[in-house]
Amino acid sequence: MLKIALIIGSTRPNRFADHPAKWIAEGAKARSDLALDVLDLRDYPLPFFNEPAPPIYSPGGKYNEPAAEAWRRKIGTYDGFIATVAEYNHGPTAVLKNAFDSAFFEWNRKPIAFVGHGGAGGVRAIEQLRGVAIELQMAPIKHEVNIGREAYLGVIQGGKSLDDFAYLVEARTALFDHLVWWGDALKGAKAARPRG
Numbered sequence: 001m002l003k004i005a006l007i008i009g010s011t012r013p014n015r016f017a018d019h020p021a022k023w024i025a026e027g028a029k030a031r032s033d034l035a036l037d038v039l040d041l042r043d044y045p046l047p048f049f050n051e052p053a054p055p056i057y058s059p060g061g062k063y064n065e066p067a068a069e070a071w072r073r074k075i076g077t078y079d080g081f082i083a084t085v086a087e088y089n090h091g092p093t094a095v096l097k098n099a100f101d102s103a104f105f106e107w108n109r110k111p112i113a114f115v116g117h118g119g120a121g122g123v124r125a126i127e128q129l130r131g132v133a134i135e136l137q138m139a140p141i142k143h144e145v146n147i148g149r150e151a152y153l154g155v156i157q158g159g160k161s162l163d164d165f166a167y168l169v170e171a172r173t174a175l176f177d178h179l180v181w182w183g184d185a186l187k188g189a190k191a192a193r194p195r196g
């Protein structure tokens with residue numbers, strides 16, 4: 001079974017991200033092909049990347065910053081990732097980008113899927129993160145969940161739940177299905193060619 005981490009990508013008080021995070025975790029419970037842990041960036045108060053060398057030049061080396069060291073080691077224990085993506089000024093949150101910057105080898109050759117939220121469902125932030133993920137030698141999954149204005153307002157003002165939006169439930173299923181496909185494929189390939 002694949003070990004997947006759901007990274008909550010925004011940390012402000014009263015954040016909307018708790019809604020999609022809870023909903024993704026609920027959806028994951030119904031699956032027998034993945035086990036999901038939630039990694040809340042509030043629990044990993046990373047410094048802005050503050051090491052003397054870029055992560056790509058320190059394989060096996062130890063970071064000076066204990067919080068960054070704990071983060072990258074944690075990331076290394078997973079087969080794949082889902083991130084909640086709030087869109088701030090047409091980009092991802094700084095805390096999420098910094099979390100990506102704070103590891104390298106630990107992300108390599110693993111799939112990642114995105115759950116965006118914001119006025120336009122986080123699409124512009126997700127597009128930027130796809131490029132970041134490729135640079136980290138990850139496989140960003142095409143299928144994403146976009147929680148746009150209608151569902152966002154429905155949840156925070158209209159007493160609705162994300163389950164009330166059938167297109168979101170369908171998108172969540174596709175996201176899981178394709179993340180698992182890529183996760184299995186990459187895990188198998190890495191086992192066959194560990195130094196390839």
Ligand SMILES: Cc1cc2nc3c(=O)[nH]c(=O)nc-3n(C[C@H](O)[C@H](O)[C@H](O)COP(=O)(O)O)c2cc1C
Nearest residue numbers: 010012015016017086087088089090117118119120
């Ligand atoms: C600083 C800031 C900038 C934002 N910029 C955008 C934006 O450019 N486009 C957009 O669709 N929503 C934007 N929003 C709205 C957020 O994407 C939306 O409220 C999101 O759900 C916030 O996630 P959070 O509550 O987990 O922080 C912005 C919100 C903040 C706080």
